[in-house]
Amino acid sequence: MPEGSPVAHPEPPTAVEVHQPQPISLHPPAVPVAALQTHAVPTVASIVLPDGRAITGYAINPAHPEPVAVKPAVxxxxxxxxxxxxxxxxxxxxxxxxxxxxxxxxxxIAQLIILAAVIFGGWIAVQIFSGRGHQGGTTVNIRKAVIKRNHFHG
Structure with a gap:
C-alpha cells in the first residue's frame, strides 16, 4: 500500500481458545451402536475470538499431494x-x-599341400634321375637312315 493511506491495521489476536463440542444425545440408544468411524465424520471445531465471538466449523485437513512413484537409481x-x-x-x-x-x-592345410608337393616332386625326381634301366619296355635304337624315293632304308 502507498504510504500515507488511512488504513488502520487491526490488532492481531492474542489468545485463541479452541473448543471441541460434544454431541448431545436426546435419547439413550436402546441398542448398542457401533463406534463411528473417525475418518468418515469430519471434526467440528469452535474458535472463540478475543472479542467474544465464537466461530464453529469443520476443520480443514491440509491436502496431501499424491505420492510420487519412486524411480530406480538406474x-x-x-x-x-x-x-x-x-x-x-x-x-x-x-x-x-x-x-x-x-x-x-x-x-x-597349406602346410599339408606343401608337404604333398615336396614328397610327390621328390618321387618324380627319383624316377627321372635313377640309374636303373627300363624294365620290360620297348627299346628303340635310332641310327642314320637313308630315305630314297619315299622308301626307308635302314
Whole structure:
C-alpha cells in the first residue's frame, strides 16, 4: 500500500481458545451402536475470538499431494544398454576365437599341400634321375637312315 493511506491495521489476536463440542444425545440408544468411524465424520471445531465471538466449523485437513512413484537409481534403458554391451563383448571374444581357429586350420592345410608337393616332386625326381634301366619296355635304337624315293632304308 502507498504510504500515507488511512488504513488502520487491526490488532492481531492474542489468545485463541479452541473448543471441541460434544454431541448431545436426546435419547439413550436402546441398542448398542457401533463406534463411528473417525475418518468418515469430519471434526467440528469452535474458535472463540478475543472479542467474544465464537466461530464453529469443520476443520480443514491440509491436502496431501499424491505420492510420487519412486524411480530406480538406474534406468532400465541404461541397464539394457550395459547388458547389450556385455553380450556384444562375449560375442566378439567368441568371434576372435573362431577367426583364430580358421586361421590355424588354413595354415595347416597349406602346410599339408606343401608337404604333398615336396614328397610327390621328390618321387618324380627319383624316377627321372635313377640309374636303373627300363624294365620290360620297348627299346628303340635310332641310327642314320637313308630315305630314297619315299622308301626307308635302314
Amino acid at each position: 534406468s532400465r534403458t541404461a541397464v539394457n544398454v550395459a547388458l547389450g554391451g556385455v553380450g556384444f563383448l562375449a560375442v566378439c571374444g567368441g568371434l576372435l576365437l573362431l577367426t583364430s581357429f580358421i586361421a590355424a586350420l588354413t595354415a595347416l
